[in-house]
Amino acid sequence: MAKKKIGIIGATGYTGSELVRILTNHPDIEITMITSESRVGELFSDVHPFLQGIADQKLVSINQIDDYELDLVFLALPHGVSMDFVKRFKHKPFKIIDLSGDFRLNSKEVYEEWYKLNHIFPEGIEKAVFGSPELFFDKIKDANLIANPGCFPTSAILGLAPLLKANLIEEDNIIVDSKTGVTGAGIKAKTVNLYSNVNDNFKAYGLKYHRHTIEMQGVLDKVSEKETCIQFTPHLLPVDRGILTTIYVRPTGKMDEIKLKELYADFYANAPFVRLRKQEPAIKDVRGTNYCDLYVTYDKRTNMVIVISVIDNLIKGAAGQAVQNMNIMFNLEETKGLNLIPLNP
Amino acid sequence: MAKKKIGIIGATGYTGSELVRILTNHPDIEITMITSESRVGELFSDVHPFLQGIADQKLVSINQIDDYELDLVFLALPHGVSMDFVKRFKHKPFKIIDLSGDFRLNSKEVYEEWYKLNHIFPEGIEKAVFGSPELFFDKIKDANLIANPGCFPTSAILGLAPLLKANLIEEDNIIVDSKTGVTGAGIKAKTVNLYSNVNDNFKAYGLKYHRHTIEMQGVLDKVSEKETCIQFTPHLLPVDRGILTTIYVRPTGKMDEIKLKELYADFYANAPFVRLRKQEPAIKDVRGTNYCDLYVTYDKRTNMVIVISVIDNLIKGAAGQAVQNMNIMFNLEETKGLNLIPLNP
Amino acid sequence: MAKKKIGIIGATGYTGSELVRILTNHPDIEITMITSESRVGELFSDVHPFLQGIADQKLVSINQIDDYELDLVFLALPHGVSMDFVKRFKHKPFKIIDLSGDFRLNSKEVYEEWYKLNHIFPEGIEKAVFGSPELFFDKIKDANLIANPGCFPTSAILGLAPLLKANLIEEDNIIVDSKTGVTGAGIKAKTVNLYSNVNDNFKAYGLKYHRHTIEMQGVLDKVSEKETCIQFTPHLLPVDRGILTTIYVRPTGKMDEIKLKELYADFYANAPFVRLRKQEPAIKDVRGTNYCDLYVTYDKRTNMVIVISVIDNLIKGAAGQAVQNMNIMFNLEETKGLNLIPLNP
Amino acid sequence: MAKKKIGIIGATGYTGSELVRILTNHPDIEITMITSESRVGELFSDVHPFLQGIADQKLVSINQIDDYELDLVFLALPHGVSMDFVKRFKHKPFKIIDLSGDFRLNSKEVYEEWYKLNHIFPEGIEKAVFGSPELFFDKIKDANLIANPGCFPTSAILGLAPLLKANLIEEDNIIVDSKTGVTGAGIKAKTVNLYSNVNDNFKAYGLKYHRHTIEMQGVLDKVSEKETCIQFTPHLLPVDRGILTTIYVRPTGKMDEIKLKELYADFYANAPFVRLRKQEPAIKDVRGTNYCDLYVTYDKRTNMVIVISVIDNLIKGAAGQAVQNMNIMFNLEETKGLNLIPLNP
Structure with missing residues (x-):
């Protein structure tokens, strides 16, 4: 099977670095594109020096997204920013897993009350599946937009x-x-x-x-x-x-x-x-x-x-659960690339 | 006013070292006796080296207690051991503040159920005042035996x-x-x-x-x-x-x-x-x-x-509250020696 | 003896809060003035909430300094800022203990090489005594400007x-x-x-x-x-x-x-x-x-x-050594207000 | 290629748990035997509960070693104990990687001076190769006994x-x-x-x-x-x-x-x-x-x-370097099973 092509939107935070940490050893995907608007042209390992020699991808801008064929993108963006992206690229063929809070709540109204922000893409709220595999496995399988849980x-x-x-x-x-x-x-x-x-x-x-x-x-x-x-x-x-x-x-x-x-x-x-x-x-x-x-x-x-x-x-509460959702969406074994063993002590 | 003479029974734990830390700067008392059965003859600062030059008292045995005139003793002993001491010295003239759990509960039966130990001195349970100054100030004033709160x-x-x-x-x-x-x-x-x-x-x-x-x-x-x-x-x-x-x-x-x-x-x-x-x-x-x-x-x-x-x-939850109780029992200002300022950071 | 009147210039950092922590219990001084240009009008305990009820002085501006009679001021300012203050108030009657690096080096040239800053008050470098009491006790006694060691x-x-x-x-x-x-x-x-x-x-x-x-x-x-x-x-x-x-x-x-x-x-x-x-x-x-x-x-x-x-x-390496220097300058016992006992654990 | 059969002697320490953590995901070996004299019959995950569901092997005694075919054993034993094992099993066909200090020094005399212990198997000192792959790769390749570096x-x-x-x-x-x-x-x-x-x-x-x-x-x-x-x-x-x-x-x-x-x-x-x-x-x-x-x-x-x-x-300084040595001894790629990515933060 050809490897799935993955984009990671937002490289500078912990969610971004954890996604890369996990996906680097995932056998069935390749990280095709990592974006960071503030650090375009630098290496991923310039932002996260502990990954020197491990993840030296060059960072690009979201605006270059059409240069890449992508099967799925992870949005490692702050809430309020994610919805812009989802709206802007709603006609793109790739699936989206959003790690922000923008599509997790049940309505535009509830979102606006608790987040004190206008929601600019309520259509996304309708479509999004809450990415809790233990509860909504079947819906995740068929989803195009996942609201990855907090x-x-x-x-x-x-x-x-x-x-x-x-x-x-x-x-x-x-x-x-x-x-x-x-x-x-x-x-x-x-x-x-x-x-x-x-x-x-x-x-x-x-x-x-x-x-x-x-x-x-x-x-x-x-x-x-x-x-x-x-x-x-x-x-x-x-x-x-x-x-x-x-x-x-x-x-x-x-x-x-x-x-x-x-x-x-x-x-x-x-x-x-x-x-x-x-x-x-x-x-x-x-x-x-x-x-x-x-x-x-x-x-x-x-x-x-x-x-x-x-x-x-950062893992079951963010990047790991996101990869678990990705596996389900790609019909891969749920645990692929997630054979992580606790670091203790 | 002559300084009050204080004994500390049990030197090796944190309660002992905190009592000494606080009482060393208390203007109205002097630490007359510190006991440790396991380290008789050593210095207090041998047990707690950070107190070298600050608290170099020689440790003695409980059995030497008659060599000292004491106004009050603090029991910094494990539960189950404190009650032995209280029973043994019930006719002594000094007041006792017990920092263990032996006299805090309402009856021998309740103690035995929750501590899984025989209580050998139920008379002490009757007599003891629960040393919470904010609730029982007046009783503490007149008490001879304080059960210092957990x-x-x-x-x-x-x-x-x-x-x-x-x-x-x-x-x-x-x-x-x-x-x-x-x-x-x-x-x-x-x-x-x-x-x-x-x-x-x-x-x-x-x-x-x-x-x-x-x-x-x-x-x-x-x-x-x-x-x-x-x-x-x-x-x-x-x-x-x-x-x-x-x-x-x-x-x-x-x-x-x-x-x-x-x-x-x-x-x-x-x-x-x-x-x-x-x-x-x-x-x-x-x-x-x-x-x-x-x-x-x-x-x-x-x-x-x-x-x-x-x-x-270790302070409001143990040694400090004990000193607060002592102040009240001695009719001293409640805050004497307790002008401690938070170490932050 | 009348209490000495102390000013603390610069309230927001750790040096400021440690000075206040130590001086609050010093028997022979009173904190007369604390300045902070960014938080004038607030309480010291608004800046350092753990001092609520302990140090609630109102913060003032350096520009109000003539409203106060001061025997000594501590400068808890960044290097590069301290020298401005020392220069500006060189004719004032109060002694100065500067906790920054501005007057610690042996010459303007050395300062400028290592700090990459112009030194605007080389006269201060001449006058300042390096505040290491174990080495320079006699000079400190007579100093008007102390460069408190790093x-x-x-x-x-x-x-x-x-x-x-x-x-x-x-x-x-x-x-x-x-x-x-x-x-x-x-x-x-x-x-x-x-x-x-x-x-x-x-x-x-x-x-x-x-x-x-x-x-x-x-x-x-x-x-x-x-x-x-x-x-x-x-x-x-x-x-x-x-x-x-x-x-x-x-x-x-x-x-x-x-x-x-x-x-x-x-x-x-x-x-x-x-x-x-x-x-x-x-x-x-x-x-x-x-x-x-x-x-x-x-x-x-x-x-x-x-x-x-x-x-x-923060203490022997800053605020405590500064108070030790102050004691020496005031002919007080070197240890006054510094009977601090290690918090361990 | 058939998987290599591995024994781990000594299960209770960190070296043991790290070896298991690393080897569990190694594609070319299987953990055949884990010993612990003090906890025979228990599961490895009883000793290290964070491995529940991950490493539930039953612990056996060293004395059962003849029940297993082994290609290599790791000794995760204290110094002074390792040499007993090496001596006792010197004629066994398996290779040994000793993680203790027993075979790292250059002579029996030096060992006895610095470890204050008799060395009962100086022959092992002669034979052992110091397991620093960056320095002694070729010798490690052919070794039967590795002294894994401190x-x-x-x-x-x-x-x-x-x-x-x-x-x-x-x-x-x-x-x-x-x-x-x-x-x-x-x-x-x-x-x-x-x-x-x-x-x-x-x-x-x-x-x-x-x-x-x-x-x-x-x-x-x-x-x-x-x-x-x-x-x-x-x-x-x-x-x-x-x-x-x-x-x-x-x-x-x-x-x-x-x-x-x-x-x-x-x-x-x-x-x-x-x-x-x-x-x-x-x-x-x-x-x-x-x-x-x-x-x-x-x-x-x-x-x-x-x-x-x-x-x-625990890894380059113990279990990881040991696995690196094992890979070299088995003619596997040096990095096999060691594609570990820093956990940061």
Whole structure:
């Protein structure tokens, strides 16, 4: 089979470098084009020096896109910028996987409320498939535009879907307490991400209004066929990568530990990247991989279910899940190029 | 006034070294005796070399205690060991501040259920005052035996007391999601505390059964005069010291942001170590100090109150609160020797 | 005695916040004025929120300086800016301690070569006393302008002075391999200081051309009365604060371990902030304090002397040493307000 | 070609887990046997839970070795234990790559002096080939017993070999200042490796007497055909993995930057894992990979050459270099299974 030709739009951020890191060893594709408007003409490894000798592609402009035959492009662009691209190239033959938030929500209105931005391409919202392979495999197979899930939503949705699908918990009483590594905030030099502000430190942020709240609710509304209500609080960990989400939910009926474990085992029986762990997983257990590690338990004393969900925010929470979606869209084995083993320690 | 004579029982752990660090600069006391059964005859600074030239006291055995006149002793001993000491020296004239968990719970039965140990001195449980100055100042003043609060309970109790005292929340529906630095686990070389297991990592532990759960509930039952039920989950942060606790509670009646802030301002009007913060506090904001920083907010969308509570686990969560209690017991200014300023960064 | 009135010029950086942290508990001074041109009218604790309730002074402009009676001002300004201030206020009655590099070198020419800047006030270079109390106590006593030493030079100079003063090593064959925490680079949001670039990472920088090289050489030329030549390489540690400097020098004559230790003990017999350590010191052993910990040893096999020197770059390497200089200038006890105990862990 | 059958002797340490991590994705071998005397019968992923679902091999005893046909075994054992194994199985048909220090030195006498242990199998010292592929490729090809290099020596030897081979520096005046991550000290729970002792900290250790000194000298004596003398000082970094070595040497003749760079480019022209970097490399630039990144520069002012050498101590400094050696011994492409890309950040 001829190798699929891939474009990566946006080279300077972590999403771009992770895509390249993963795709470089993927046997069935070739990276045909990498763009960066600010660094045209430089090498990819000039932007990411640790890739010297590994990924020395010359960076080009989006405007040169017609020079390339492409089967699929990944958009590693900020939200608000992605939609421009999707609109501009809507008639192109390539498929698109957008890693921004522009096409993840359920309507133009909801987007504009939570992102405080005009949405210039609502048609894309209609067409886009939410790229969560464990939930929407069949739709992804046939999609031309994937809205690749956000990092926090990935951890929360995979943690909650079995319970909500089976209608076993109060859907309007969900607490999602997340802790993320600092790469979730991107590569830009912001005071909040300075070493001295993050190291040996920890804090909550974005209380009550974080955009990923509505993304989680939107997807879980569909899974549960009910209107969910989620209290979502992100916290900033002194680690580079990784999200651990602790979820608290209230069963509506009788619950026990065995039933709970079986529910998850059944739900994820065919999901190669979901590991149901015997003990509480740590974020380093999935570092550098596409795994989502889950641990569920029932507290009889309090009548609560606790779910712990762990991912690498840059991989299962971004670039890795995007490649997983690409594999599905190309009818490749879902795990191709994703045989990544945790770097631990 | 003659300086008060202080003994520190147990020199090798972090609690011991923090007590010495704080008391060395306290103007009204002198450290008369420091014991360590395993290192008798060595200097305190042999055990803690960073204190060379600062705290070079010779370590003695508990058995030499009659050689000293003491006004007060701090027990920096593991739980299960403290009660032996308290029992053995119950007729001594000195006051005791116990930093272990042995006298914090409400009964011998509860202790034995949660600590899986016989309690050999239930009389002490009766007599002991829970050393939370913001709640029990008057009792502490007259106490001879203080059960110095646990680190997680300190953060949770100070975060919850105003709401429970005022009877404004569902008392049986409380979620306490805590994140702690590694010193909470003590100074011993355990695999779980190895650098490579903690660094760049994060995980939950002690789900459902952590002993601090019952300590929180026991104290808050008294504050609220109701039977509280708390879901408590601790997590291990890659930081040396600090606890951040995120609390989720449900108002029973109408709530708003202003009322909430006023409630806390009133409740802590005379508490020199509670800072009500305008923004979400970070753990480094209190590092090295006796502060408890609180931030409260109400989420109208979900009808929930979120409280964030931050302490230095070794100070407000242990040695600093103990010195605060000592000051109160000696009728000294509550803040004496505790004018510690956060080391940040 | 009336409290001395102190001004701090430049509030936003780490040097400013450390000065305030130290001076707040100093018994003989009062902070009369803190300036910040960019944040006039705000509180000091708005700039450094961890100081809420501790240091809530209102920030003013340098232009308001005539509204205050001042005994001494600290300049916590960038190099290149300090000299403007010193020149502008040269006729003012207050003493000046400048924490920048503007007056540390031996001549205008040397400054301009290494700093790539015009020096607009060479008169200040003549007048300024290099503020290393262990070497120049008497001159500091009478100085009106102190050039407070750089962080790397402090660690290197204190490590080398005894050997060079005694003329026991090859003065033109000195290797100074330093490792510093990230606060040495200041508080600004620069890519190089982002958490993800520093955490779990380590690298050398500024090879061959770091400005502190010439500062070390200039001072040690005076100490040794010879022309020293130093190979200085700084490295960036994933820690907030602290410098450890490893020094390699070649004895000119016969050397042994005992002679070496005695040399240092004699040289620093009256230096309250130099601790000669029995074992290799670690940077956390001095964290938050004004100590310089030294360890010296002789390697018979290779005929080399190794010196390890450790400081807190923000304290002995900046604000603490500045306060030490202030004490000396005011005829106060050298250690006043500097009874800081290491925060460890 | 039939897959080669591999045994790994010693499963519990980092070397064992890294070997498994690398070999799991190696196309031409199969892991046939993993031993652990302390955990026989358990799964490899019970010992290293992050490998659940990835490496679930059952652990067996060394005593079962005759049940397996093996082409090669890796010894991931402590020094002092490896030699027992090598002696016991000297007549077995499989090749051995020993990752301990037991066969790295030049004689029984030198071993016993620096390791303070009897060497029970000096015959092995004669036979063993030092597994540095960049220096001894041809000998490795034909070897039956490989002494896999130590981590510090790997970084120092690759940094120094071109200069010593070309006879361009003073061979008896070499300073090797190394900084290592904590995994270099192994997986055991030792006080020195506790999070609170390593985090935000930094110190030198093993001054003058570290065993890797003599390993470096022994190999470089051969490379230079002279008697080298090295001052080696290791330091402990607050990072999991990675070594950065800063080397200072004195040219014997005229040196310049261009000549220096060419020398290294020529020397490593055929070395797929040595990257000559344009800027100073950082340890995260090679994290998770088999690269050794080198940067060399000449300081005209001081007449010194500085070399910076960076590796991942667990990979190029242990398991990765071992696999590289295995590939060479099996006549496979040197890079097989080692297409690892840096995990950064």
